[in-house]
Amino acid sequence: MALLAVARELARTGNVVTVMGSGPPRPDTPYAFKQVPSLRRERFERFPRIPPLRSDVAWEDATFALSLLRSYRPEDFDAVVTCSFPFTHWALRRPARSKPAQIFVTQNGDWPATSESAEYRTFRCDGLICTNPDFFERSRARWNCALIPNGVSPGAFSPAPSDRARFGLPEGPPLILMVSALIDSKRVIEGIHAVARVPGAHLVVAGDGALRNRVSEEANQHLPGRFTRLTVSAAEMPALYNSADVFLHMSLLESFGNVFVEAMACGLPIVGHDTPRLRWIVGDREQLCDTESPDALHQALERALSLEKGSPDDRVARFYWPQIAEQYHRFLSGIVGGC
Template identity: 50%
Template sequence: MRIAFALPGLHRVHRGAEVAFIAVASELARRGDEVTLFGSGPALPDRPYNFIKVPSIPRERLEWLPKLPFLRSETGWEEASFAPGLLARYRPGDFDITATCAFPFTNFVLRRRSLRGGRPPHVFITQNGDWPAYSRDAEYRLFDCDGLVCINPDYQERNRDKYRTSLVPNGADLTRFRPGPPERERLGLPPGKIVLMVSALIPSKNVADGVRAVAALDDATLVVAGDGPLRNDIEALAAELLPSRYRRISVDADDMPALYRSVDAFLHLSRDESFGNVFVEALACGVPSVVYDLPRTRWILGDQAYYAPHSIEGIVSQLTRALADGGDLVAGRVERAKAFGWPVIAAKYRDFFAEIIDSNGRSK
């Protein structure tokens, strides 16, 4: 099977969608498929898949640009800078199937036909939401795909009547994300209780609520691993409410398991997270997690998390419980994480890709 994944951030950033694409591509390539990734980062050694570098402008440099149809955020501008290079390097005849989670421009390029009029079937993956598939407004009316990977049950229920769908969650590398000793000194973390948020600094992640909640605790430090356009607003709020008890850090991807193992509680407050690889990463490391009480978070975490109502007081209450959590509960979290190992997830992807290719062949 000749498979192409395309996304601007591949090999350049360590976000949820990029992590998922690389993990699935690696597993499929090890099983014998010919997998190619198109991304804007550098080629990396010892990867089992092919990598084609496509230039793009990082979204962090595009935050100042206006918000327009087709270009509704810095993410859209980044994708627009990626699409011309992808158009030049992508050859439809070289692949049996293509996949992305980026719309509109990457989706358009991967659906383009070759000079002979053909193209491989295209799968859209709802890493960043299912709005392109579900909405019929503005540019979303131009969306199409041959198969839709729904990374949570809500997306599948909403789209199954219109598209051929498959429910495939994200996962984690359970050989790396697992319980182990803390490494606070090496990572430069402070002493005392630490609450960790691994999050982009954007409105939907509600990091400001994390600052307010930790401020209500007497002896905990909030560590945020992430960046985004709200960085200055969050810094200012933390300076007011958490003086000397807030730290924003940047951690290499290889050090993320050690970071989880070095904290006392994990906090994630997005209400509309498509899936959230971070849930599984923290789960696999045995860290107690505090999350909003939503059907989607319960689908992932089961009874292995502390569920907060949508209030600062509720978050504080559950953080207090999580920080007092004992090691006796680690085994249950690790067991829950086993359902989300990348080999299990990659097998689901391959089955769906084969189904879409077979269906596309029969429809011709």
């Protein structure tokens, strides 16, 4: 979603942008869209985990890269941008007489750029876009880097009246929202246990993943009648945020975490794991704590629920997509001009 937002803004300002992806046709976008088929990651949830096929996402990436090789002509582009490693990264670097500048974005982590083991030793790029200061400091001595965060659409994400009926959510109780893939690192099950300690609170989890059955079992046991899991389109996400009272995210560390900025833009109090990286995004006004401490987490949730939803933090403005895209434009122009 982040790269699509950047593509949209770059195309709006006069750049010629092509997006290659596996989603449905996008006839109303300012960029050109070329559909590249792949097999969805859900089909690979029970497949073996072997290097470099380390996850269902890697299996999906491999199927996408095979299709990409048939659609991608290096000579057609001045620069290519991806956040997928290793297979898409390898496909974009395939031998050609004219090679575009290779730009990698650390949306999913910086280990391809920093690790010297296994397949990570094959990583190469002409420009590395780091989504947080930690990644930037680790890589700036080795790669041509820029520190550019992710962003939020100012017209879409802003405070608005609650619309719980739209999502079939109860009107009365305080509503705590998690927006997360259902995988171990997101710690959704720990979130269920935490909300179970808050009398009367209703937990909504927007997302899907391999742990969906276990999440349902834990919720049935610990939050009977106080839990809803749903999947919604990107267009519906602002309304979902505005229907909640508190935003909870349990990951110990994220490459960036667009969800935090989206929640901030809608004026939601945020409860998350206290790290310098997250403070860099949300500042000091949010209810950050050691989420591995059940007592500290319970107290943070209670504090957040005592707050009224308000106007967005002024810090949100620095994450608006037009400003982020301008940073991409300057970085890409410098690299392409120097090639």
